[in-house]
Amino acid sequence: MVRALNIKFLWILTFLLVLIFPQKLFSKTKQTIKLGVLLPFTGYLSEIAKTNLEGIQLAVEEINKLEKLKHADNYNYYEIVLGDTKADPALGNLEMYRLAKEGVLVVLGAYQSSVTYSTTAIAEKLKIPYFIPAALVDNITERDFNYVFRIVCKLSDYAKTQFLFLKDNDLLNTPSRARVALVHEDSYFGQMASNAQKKFSKQFNVNIVLDISYSATRNDLDDVVNQLIAANPSIVLLTSYLHDSALLSRTMYRKKYTSPLILATGAGPKDPMFLKLSQNTAENWFVINEWSSDMKKKGMDEFRKKFNNRFKHDPDGIAVMNYVSTWTIKEAIDHSDRKSREQIQKALKQIVMKNHASNLLPLGRVALDESGNGEFVPIVTQIIDGKYWTVWPKALSSRKPEL
The missing domain is CATH 3.40.50.2300 (Response regulator)
Known part of the structure; x- marks a missing residue:
């Protein structure tokens, strides 16, 4: 009899607990x-x-x-x-x-x-x-x-990737082809990228014909493009953010300055928004990147x-x-x-x-x-027909670079 009452009491107690604290009893x-x-x-x-x-x-x-x-x-x-x-x-x-x-x-x-x-x-x-x-x-x-x-990896590894890509595509094999301009925004990022590029330019026997910095918040980059035209480089290594890189691309296009090969150190030009902001003026630009959907x-x-x-x-x-x-x-x-x-x-x-x-x-x-630091290898993409395509290294590339 006592045992039956105890069992009945436990059932009643359990029922009351469920009514009063349902979430605490059964929720995750x-x-x-x-x-x-x-x-x-x-x-x-x-x-x-x-x-x-x-x-x-x-x-x-x-x-x-x-x-x-x-x-x-x-x-x-x-x-x-x-x-x-x-x-x-x-x-x-x-x-x-x-x-x-x-x-x-x-x-x-x-x-x-x-x-x-x-x-x-x-x-x-x-x-x-x-x-x-x-x-x-x-x-x-x-x-x-x-x-x-x-x-x-480090910024210097990105800079080295730029020179390895250029060398692999025979773009540094003569003095006339190895005329490089460094263009970079003037924050810590741009300054350190320029320093790393100067270091590797010596290792790869590259002639730096121009090193110019600018503020990424500027709304006019005509003077930068004018200096590029005067220096006449065959290659431009660009370190920039989103809006300034798009402005630079539009300015170069407006001034009909399309002769140098542009190789960007990632950042702004790899953002898909860059394609819209540049208004189709960055065709054939090369961009250091970490990822692309067309990688093999x-x-x-x-x-x-x-x-x-x-x-x-x-x-x-x-x-x-x-x-x-x-x-x-x-x-x-x-x-x-x-x-x-x-x-x-x-x-x-x-x-x-x-x-x-x-x-x-x-x-x-x-x-x-x-x-x-991560054990990491950057890739190189190229803007072709308004899309990013992986062009280096060969093991991951979906097409050959258009040079």
Whole structure:
């Protein structure tokens, strides 16, 4: 009799608990993982910041969906916490401190090398893992930091790629063909690119006939084009952002100056928006890139379609690097104490990732060297008939370059 009453009491108690606390008894529980994202959402780089963020957003959406499926009762929920640098290192520093106070476990950013250089120093001081999808300047990762990582290689490697491409296509084999002009915006990024290009010009016996810088916020570049016309280079190595590169292209076209080969150091000219802003004036330009949907690898066009379906435009190398970087962070978190920045840092130090995300990279995997730089090989694309085509290296190219 007593046992029957006890069982009846337990059933009644269970029924009451279900009525009062249904969500706590049966709902899924989630552990929030905060990812800080530092980008110039305001100002002349806002369009590129949007492209960076879209790569992160797509990855986070996929990761959260996967987490719910794999861990039905207790899953990780990845939350993006934004920080607007406004393209200013000082403001970027303030946002870095704010993200730290908000409890982010990792920071992704900050596109601009100058902002990334200063904010990574703060991250190192606060011991917050900082993962760089795009900023290239060499000395960002040459300060013996332990909490700073970069998925791509250094800016000097991009510069070397330019000269290797030119050499492979017999464009440096005579003094008349090896007349090179360096044109770059005047921020830290442009200055360091020019320095690296000068270094490799000596190694490849190239004659630098012009080295000119300009502000990326200018609305008139006639004087830059006039200096190019006067110097008469056979090759122009261009380091620029989005709007300034489009303006330069339109100005060259207006002045009917189309004789030199243009080889851009990525950045602005690889953004699909560049094709629209340049108004079809950049035909046959060459652009250093990290990714293109026509690379000779499986899954490239499938990713393009997936990204386009979500954001209504095609991705560029920047979006892909942010996408792969976010999946790399997820991989590190899966192999660490999820609430410990220190454990995530240790996991990133040892990361070797081969999955659907890393397959998008030219080498097909994510691995970092002792300085935190990615084992990475850039590609060269060419704008032909208003589209980007992979033309180098040959193993990944979909067509020959038009020279």
